[in-house]
Amino acid sequence: MSDDVKVLNSVVSLDYERPPTRAARRYTEAVGEKRLIAHRCPECERLYTPPKGYCPVCVVLTTDEHEIEVSPEGVLVSYTVTNPDKLHQQGGKTSARGDVMLDGTRITLMGELDGVEAADVHTGMRMRAVWVELEDGRLPSSGGWGAVGIKGWEPTGEPDASREEVQELLKKAGES
Amino acid sequence: MSDTPVPIDTVEMPYVRTLGPVISRFFTGLRDGEIWANKTRTGKVQCPPFEYDPYTGESASDDWVQLDGTGTVSSWAWVEEPLRNHLLQEPFAWCLIRLDGADTDLVHAVRVADKGQMATGMRVEARWRDERIGHLRDIECFEPA
Ligand SMILES: [Zn+2]
Numbered sequence: 001m002s003d004d005v006k007v008l009n010s011v012v013s014l015d016y017e018r019p020p021t022r023a024a025r026r027y028t029e030a031v032g033e034k035r036l037i038a039h040r041c042p043e044c045e046r047l048y049t050p051p052k053g054y055c056p057v058c059v060v061l062t063t064d065e066h067e068i069e070v071s072p073e074g075v076l077v078s079y080t081v082t083n084p085d086k087l088h089q090q091g092g093k094t095s096a097r098g099d100v101m102l103d104g105t106r107i108t109l110m111g112e113l114d115g116v117e118a119a120d121v122h123t124g125m126r127m128r129a130v131w132v133e134l135e136d137g138r139l140p141s142s143g144g145w146g147a148v149g150i151k152g153w154e155p156t157g158e159p160d161a162s163r164e165e166v167q168e169l170l171k172k173a174g175e176s
Numbered sequence: 177m178s179d180t181p182v183p184i185d186t187v188e189m190p191y192v193r194t195l196g197p198v199i200s201r202f203f204t205g206l207r208d209g210e211i212w213a214n215k216t217r218t219g220k221v222q223c224p225p226f227e228y229d230p231y232t233g234e235s236a237s238d239d240w241v242q243l244d245g246t247g248t249v250s251s252w253a254w255v256e257e258p259l260r261n262h263l264l265q266e267p268f269a270w271c272l273i274r275l276d277g278a279d280t281d282l283v284h285a286v287r288v289a290d291k292g293q294m295a296t297g298m299r300v301e302a303r304w305r306d307e308r309i310g311h312l313r314d315i316e317c318f319e320p321a
Contacts, residue, residue, distance in 0.1 A: 005203040005310030008195055013188030013261070020183065138183055 023051040026067065031149035032134045036072045038107065039063075047105050050148050071103040072129035075161045076153070077169055078108075081118045096121045100153050101169050108173060112152035124160040127153040198227045198236065205242075207310035211302070213278050215239040223278040245302030246321055247275035247282075254291050264317055269294050273318060285317040293320065 020028070023039065027050040030037045039051035039062040046055060049070060054061050078099040084092030096118040099108040113121055114130050130151045132139060139149055161169070195203060198214065202225050205212040213223035215237050220229070223243055228235055252269040255262065262268070263285040272281035286300055300318040308314035 004200050005207055006195055006200055008193045008199075008203070008311065010191045010193070011188050011261075012191045013186055015260075016185040016187065017182045018185060 021053050022064075023053040023062075026064070027051060028134070028137070028139050028149065030069075031131060031139065032137065034072070034129075034131050036070050036102070036129065036150075037067050038070045038105070039066045040068055042066060047107055049102075049107055049109070070105055070107065072131075072150075073156060074100040074102040074105075074109075074127060075166065075169060076113075076121070076123055076125040076127050077101045077166055077173070078123065079113065079121050081121065094118050098127075098153065100127045101173060106173050106175075109150060111150055113154075114152045115154035122160070124162065124166045126156040126158040126160065128156045130154050196227065198225050201225070201240070203310040203312075206312065206314040207308045209304055209308065209314075211243045211245055211275065213241050213243050213275070215241065220279040221277060222280045223275050223282055224280075241277065243275045243277045245275070245304070245315070245318075247273045247278070247300060247318075249286065249294075249296055249298045249300055250274050250281050251296060252286065252294055254294065263313060267291065268317065271300070271318065273300060284312070284315060287317045287319050 027037055036049060037051065038047045038049035039053070039055075040047050041055035041058055041060065041062060043058040043060055044055060046057060047068075047070065048055070048062070051062060051067065053063070076098045079096050080098070081094065081096045082092075083094050096113040096116070097110060098113050098121065099110050101108045113127075116125070130153060132149050132151050134140075202212055211223065212225065213221045214225035215221055216229035216232070217234050217237050218229065218232065221241060222236065225240075226236055249271045251272040254267070254269050256267050258265050258268065264287055266287070269286045269288065269291075271284060271286045273284055273286075274281050286294070287303075288294055299321040301321040302315045303317055303319050305314055305316050
Protein backbone atom coordinates (compact mmCIF):
# COMPACT_ATOMS: atom_id res chain seq x y z
CA MET A 1 0.00 0.00 0.00
CA SER A 2 1.28 3.37 -0.94
CA ASP A 3 1.06 5.01 2.47
CA ASP A 4 2.84 2.18 4.26
CA VAL A 5 5.84 3.13 6.37
CA LYS A 6 8.76 2.03 4.19
CA VAL A 7 11.82 3.61 5.78
CA LEU A 8 13.25 4.23 9.20
CA ASN A 9 14.65 7.72 9.64
CA SER A 10 17.19 7.94 12.38
CA VAL A 11 20.25 9.86 13.37
CA VAL A 12 23.54 8.23 14.17
CA SER A 13 25.37 10.40 16.65
CA LEU A 14 28.41 10.37 18.84
CA ASP A 15 29.12 12.73 21.72
CA TYR A 16 32.73 13.71 22.27
CA GLU A 17 33.74 15.23 25.58
CA ARG A 18 36.96 17.11 25.08
CA PRO A 19 38.53 19.15 27.83
CA PRO A 20 39.71 22.30 26.05
CA THR A 21 43.44 22.80 25.88
CA ARG A 22 44.94 26.21 26.55
CA ALA A 23 45.35 26.71 22.80
CA ALA A 24 41.69 25.83 22.24
CA ARG A 25 40.56 28.28 24.93
CA ARG A 26 42.64 31.07 23.41
CA TYR A 27 41.18 30.23 20.01
CA THR A 28 37.61 30.30 21.34
CA GLU A 29 38.17 33.66 23.01
CA ALA A 30 39.53 35.02 19.75
CA VAL A 31 36.49 33.72 17.83
CA GLY A 32 34.33 35.62 20.32
CA GLU A 33 36.15 38.76 19.16
CA LYS A 34 35.83 37.71 15.51
CA ARG A 35 39.56 37.11 15.25
CA LEU A 36 41.33 34.05 13.96
CA ILE A 37 44.52 32.86 15.60
CA ALA A 38 47.02 30.21 14.60
CA HIS A 39 50.23 28.69 15.88
CA ARG A 40 53.32 28.87 13.73
CA CYS A 41 55.67 25.94 14.15
CA PRO A 42 59.11 27.27 15.14
CA GLU A 43 60.83 24.61 13.05
CA CYS A 44 58.93 24.21 9.79
CA GLU A 45 56.88 27.45 9.97
CA ARG A 46 53.65 25.62 9.13
CA LEU A 47 50.56 27.38 10.45
CA TYR A 48 47.81 25.61 12.35
CA THR A 49 44.34 26.97 13.02
CA PRO A 50 42.77 26.15 15.36
CA PRO A 51 46.16 25.81 17.06
CA LYS A 52 46.93 22.29 18.23
CA GLY A 53 49.64 23.22 20.73
CA TYR A 54 52.12 21.17 18.75
CA CYS A 55 53.32 20.56 15.24
CA PRO A 56 52.56 16.95 14.36
CA VAL A 57 55.13 16.99 11.54
CA CYS A 58 58.09 18.20 13.61
CA VAL A 59 56.79 16.80 16.92
CA VAL A 60 57.49 20.04 18.79
CA LEU A 61 55.25 21.86 21.22
CA THR A 62 53.84 25.27 20.33
CA THR A 63 52.64 27.78 22.91
CA ASP A 64 51.35 31.35 23.22
CA GLU A 65 54.66 32.65 21.94
CA HIS A 66 53.98 30.96 18.60
CA GLU A 67 50.53 32.44 18.34
CA ILE A 68 49.81 34.79 15.48
CA GLU A 69 46.67 36.34 14.13
CA VAL A 70 45.65 35.30 10.62
CA SER A 71 43.20 36.90 8.27
CA PRO A 72 39.65 35.58 8.36
CA GLU A 73 39.48 36.38 4.64
CA GLY A 74 40.82 34.58 1.65
CA VAL A 75 40.28 33.12 -1.78
CA LEU A 76 37.93 30.30 -2.74
CA VAL A 77 40.22 27.66 -4.24
CA SER A 78 37.85 24.72 -4.47
CA TYR A 79 34.16 23.99 -4.05
CA THR A 80 31.45 21.41 -4.52
CA VAL A 81 27.74 21.82 -5.08
CA THR A 82 25.43 19.42 -3.29
CA ASN A 83 22.07 18.56 -4.79
CA PRO A 84 20.08 16.77 -2.10
CA ASP A 85 18.38 13.55 -3.12
CA LYS A 86 14.81 12.88 -2.06
CA LEU A 87 15.41 9.83 0.10
CA HIS A 88 18.45 10.69 2.16
CA GLN A 89 18.41 14.46 2.45
CA GLN A 90 14.77 15.27 2.92
CA GLY A 91 14.21 18.99 3.26
CA GLY A 92 17.77 19.66 2.12
CA LYS A 93 18.50 22.50 -0.26
CA THR A 94 21.02 22.79 -3.03
CA SER A 95 24.08 24.25 -1.39
CA ALA A 96 27.76 24.78 -1.96
CA ARG A 97 30.75 24.10 0.26
CA GLY A 98 34.21 25.25 -0.46
CA ASP A 99 37.82 25.56 0.60
CA VAL A 100 39.01 29.07 1.35
CA MET A 101 42.75 29.72 1.46
CA LEU A 102 43.36 32.39 4.06
CA ASP A 103 45.30 35.44 2.92
CA GLY A 104 49.03 35.22 3.56
CA THR A 105 48.87 31.54 4.57
CA ARG A 106 48.70 28.07 3.09
CA ILE A 107 45.75 27.26 5.32
CA THR A 108 42.55 26.18 3.64
CA LEU A 109 39.40 26.02 5.73
CA MET A 110 36.27 24.29 4.54
CA GLY A 111 32.77 25.57 5.03
CA GLU A 112 29.31 26.23 3.75
CA LEU A 113 29.21 29.06 1.18
CA ASP A 114 26.70 31.72 2.14
CA GLY A 115 25.27 34.73 0.38
CA VAL A 116 25.88 33.36 -3.10
CA GLU A 117 23.74 31.15 -5.33
CA ALA A 118 25.28 27.73 -5.84
CA ALA A 119 25.19 28.30 -9.61
CA ASP A 120 27.28 31.48 -9.25
CA VAL A 121 30.05 29.99 -7.12
CA HIS A 122 33.46 29.99 -8.82
CA THR A 123 37.07 29.67 -7.73
CA GLY A 124 38.93 32.93 -7.20
CA MET A 125 36.07 34.55 -5.29
CA ARG A 126 37.17 36.64 -2.31
CA MET A 127 35.49 35.28 0.82
CA ARG A 128 35.28 36.20 4.49
CA ALA A 129 34.36 34.14 7.54
CA VAL A 130 30.81 34.09 8.85
CA TRP A 131 31.40 33.70 12.57
CA VAL A 132 29.67 31.38 14.98
CA GLU A 133 28.13 33.16 17.97
CA LEU A 134 29.53 31.91 21.28
CA GLU A 135 27.07 30.52 23.81
CA ASP A 136 28.14 31.38 27.38
CA GLY A 137 31.66 31.98 26.12
CA ARG A 138 31.75 28.56 24.54
CA LEU A 139 31.60 27.35 20.97
CA PRO A 140 28.36 25.57 20.21
CA SER A 141 28.74 22.08 18.78
CA SER A 142 29.53 22.31 15.09
CA GLY A 143 27.96 18.95 14.33
CA GLY A 144 31.48 17.82 13.69
CA TRP A 145 31.82 19.38 10.27
CA GLY A 146 33.72 22.38 8.97
CA ALA A 147 36.07 24.83 10.58
CA VAL A 148 35.70 25.36 14.32
CA GLY A 149 34.03 28.66 15.17
CA ILE A 150 33.30 29.50 11.56
CA LYS A 151 29.79 28.92 10.27
CA GLY A 152 30.73 29.40 6.65
CA TRP A 153 32.05 31.85 4.12
CA GLU A 154 30.46 34.75 2.28
CA PRO A 155 31.73 36.85 -0.63
CA THR A 156 33.48 40.07 0.35
CA GLY A 157 32.42 41.65 -2.95
CA GLU A 158 36.02 42.46 -3.89
CA PRO A 159 37.29 41.61 -7.37
CA ASP A 160 38.15 37.94 -7.91
CA ALA A 161 41.68 36.60 -7.81
CA SER A 162 42.74 35.78 -11.34
CA ARG A 163 43.05 32.26 -12.65
CA GLU A 164 46.87 32.55 -12.45
CA GLU A 165 46.71 33.76 -8.86
CA VAL A 166 44.50 30.81 -7.89
CA GLN A 167 46.91 28.42 -9.59
CA GLU A 168 49.79 29.98 -7.65
CA LEU A 169 47.89 29.54 -4.37
CA LEU A 170 47.12 25.92 -5.12
CA LYS A 171 50.73 25.24 -6.02
CA LYS A 172 51.77 26.83 -2.73
CA ALA A 173 49.30 24.63 -0.84
CA GLY A 174 50.67 21.57 -2.58
CA GLU A 175 54.16 22.37 -1.35
CA SER A 176 53.13 22.60 2.29
CA MET B 177 38.38 29.35 33.08
CA SER B 178 39.61 26.17 34.74
CA ASP B 179 36.13 25.41 36.12
CA THR B 180 34.60 25.57 32.65
CA PRO B 181 32.50 22.48 32.03
CA VAL B 182 33.90 20.13 29.42
CA PRO B 183 32.25 20.96 26.12
CA ILE B 184 30.51 18.17 24.28
CA ASP B 185 30.90 17.96 20.52
CA THR B 186 28.27 15.95 18.75
CA VAL B 187 29.08 14.34 15.44
CA GLU B 188 25.98 13.06 13.74
CA MET B 189 24.58 12.02 10.44
CA PRO B 190 21.15 11.01 9.21
CA TYR B 191 20.69 7.29 8.70
CA VAL B 192 17.81 6.13 6.54
CA ARG B 193 17.06 2.43 6.38
CA THR B 194 14.52 0.69 4.19
CA LEU B 195 12.38 -1.61 6.28
CA GLY B 196 11.37 -4.46 4.01
CA PRO B 197 7.85 -5.91 4.00
CA VAL B 198 7.83 -7.43 7.49
CA ILE B 199 9.14 -4.51 9.55
CA SER B 200 7.24 -2.13 7.28
CA ARG B 201 4.01 -3.84 8.31
CA PHE B 202 5.01 -3.62 11.99
CA PHE B 203 5.91 0.09 11.75
CA THR B 204 2.84 0.94 9.69
CA GLY B 205 0.79 -0.67 12.44
CA LEU B 206 2.55 1.39 15.09
CA ARG B 207 1.74 4.55 13.15
CA ASP B 208 -1.91 3.51 13.22
CA GLY B 209 -1.76 2.75 16.94
CA GLU B 210 -1.72 -1.03 16.45
CA ILE B 211 0.78 -3.70 17.43
CA TRP B 212 1.20 -6.55 14.95
CA ALA B 213 3.13 -9.77 15.42
CA ASN B 214 3.92 -12.52 12.93
CA LYS B 215 4.00 -16.27 13.36
CA THR B 216 6.85 -18.62 12.62
CA ARG B 217 6.08 -21.84 10.74
CA THR B 218 6.09 -23.63 14.08
CA GLY B 219 3.35 -21.29 15.29
CA LYS B 220 5.39 -19.08 17.60
CA VAL B 221 4.18 -15.46 17.79
CA GLN B 222 7.02 -12.98 17.34
CA CYS B 223 6.77 -9.39 18.50
CA PRO B 224 8.68 -7.55 17.21
CA PRO B 225 8.12 -9.58 14.06
CA PHE B 226 11.07 -11.06 12.18
CA GLU B 227 11.48 -12.09 8.57
CA TYR B 228 12.58 -15.51 9.81
CA ASP B 229 12.45 -17.89 12.73
CA PRO B 230 15.74 -17.48 14.60
CA TYR B 231 15.48 -21.03 15.96
CA THR B 232 15.10 -22.82 12.63
CA GLY B 233 16.34 -20.29 10.10
CA GLU B 234 13.14 -20.77 8.12
CA SER B 235 11.20 -17.85 6.70
CA ALA B 236 8.39 -16.67 8.92
CA SER B 237 4.84 -17.43 7.80
CA ASP B 238 2.49 -14.79 6.41
CA ASP B 239 0.25 -15.26 9.42
CA TRP B 240 -0.15 -12.04 11.38
CA VAL B 241 -1.91 -11.41 14.67
CA GLN B 242 -2.77 -8.15 16.34
CA LEU B 243 -1.80 -7.79 19.98
CA ASP B 244 -3.11 -5.54 22.71
CA GLY B 245 -0.60 -3.16 24.19
CA THR B 246 -0.48 -5.06 27.46
CA GLY B 247 2.16 -7.42 28.72
CA THR B 248 4.50 -8.63 31.43
CA VAL B 249 8.02 -7.50 32.22
CA SER B 250 10.41 -10.46 31.76
CA SER B 251 13.54 -8.54 32.66
CA TRP B 252 14.62 -4.99 33.34
CA ALA B 253 17.58 -2.67 33.90
CA TRP B 254 17.28 0.65 35.68
CA VAL B 255 18.64 3.80 34.01
CA GLU B 256 19.28 6.48 36.62
CA GLU B 257 20.67 9.08 34.23
CA PRO B 258 19.02 8.98 30.80
CA LEU B 259 21.07 9.97 27.78
CA ARG B 260 19.78 12.79 25.63
CA ASN B 261 18.44 10.45 22.97
CA HIS B 262 16.71 8.04 25.33
CA LEU B 263 12.95 7.69 25.08
CA LEU B 264 12.40 9.23 28.49
CA GLN B 265 14.28 12.10 30.06
CA GLU B 266 13.65 10.90 33.61
CA PRO B 267 14.96 7.77 35.35
CA PHE B 268 13.34 4.73 33.73
CA ALA B 269 13.76 1.00 33.15
CA TRP B 270 14.80 -0.66 29.92
CA CYS B 271 12.65 -3.76 29.79
CA LEU B 272 12.08 -6.96 27.94
CA ILE B 273 8.30 -7.03 27.66
CA ARG B 274 6.39 -10.20 26.79
CA LEU B 275 3.24 -8.81 25.22
CA ASP B 276 0.09 -10.80 25.89
CA GLY B 277 -0.24 -13.35 23.10
CA ALA B 278 3.43 -13.20 22.10
CA ASP B 279 6.16 -15.79 22.58
CA THR B 280 9.06 -13.35 22.33
CA ASP B 281 10.06 -10.15 24.10
CA LEU B 282 10.00 -6.55 22.96
CA VAL B 283 12.59 -4.09 24.24
CA HIS B 284 11.04 -0.86 25.44
CA ALA B 285 11.15 1.68 28.25
CA VAL B 286 8.94 1.47 31.32
CA ARG B 287 8.08 4.58 33.28
CA VAL B 288 7.51 4.27 37.00
CA ALA B 289 7.66 6.94 39.68
CA ASP B 290 10.28 5.02 41.60
CA LYS B 291 12.75 2.20 41.00
CA GLY B 292 11.16 0.31 43.93
CA GLN B 293 8.04 -0.20 41.81
CA MET B 294 9.96 -2.21 39.22
CA ALA B 295 9.67 -5.98 39.39
CA THR B 296 10.02 -8.90 37.03
CA GLY B 297 6.53 -10.16 36.28
CA MET B 298 4.88 -6.76 36.68
CA ARG B 299 2.03 -5.93 34.32
CA VAL B 300 2.50 -3.01 31.94
CA GLU B 301 0.62 -1.33 29.12
CA ALA B 302 1.68 0.82 26.19
CA ARG B 303 1.28 4.57 26.29
CA TRP B 304 0.82 5.80 22.73
CA ARG B 305 1.88 9.13 21.38
CA ASP B 306 -0.81 11.33 19.85
CA GLU B 307 1.37 12.07 16.85
CA ARG B 308 2.75 8.90 15.34
CA ILE B 309 5.13 8.56 12.41
CA GLY B 310 5.74 4.83 12.05
CA HIS B 311 8.54 4.23 14.53
CA LEU B 312 9.03 2.25 17.72
CA ARG B 313 8.92 5.60 19.47
CA ASP B 314 5.23 5.87 18.55
CA ILE B 315 4.88 4.04 21.84
CA GLU B 316 6.19 6.71 24.20
CA CYS B 317 6.82 4.07 26.87
CA PHE B 318 5.07 1.37 28.88
CA GLU B 319 3.52 2.09 32.25
CA PRO B 320 2.27 -0.11 35.10
CA ALA B 321 -1.15 -1.49 34.20
ZN1 LIG C 1 56.67 21.96 12.25
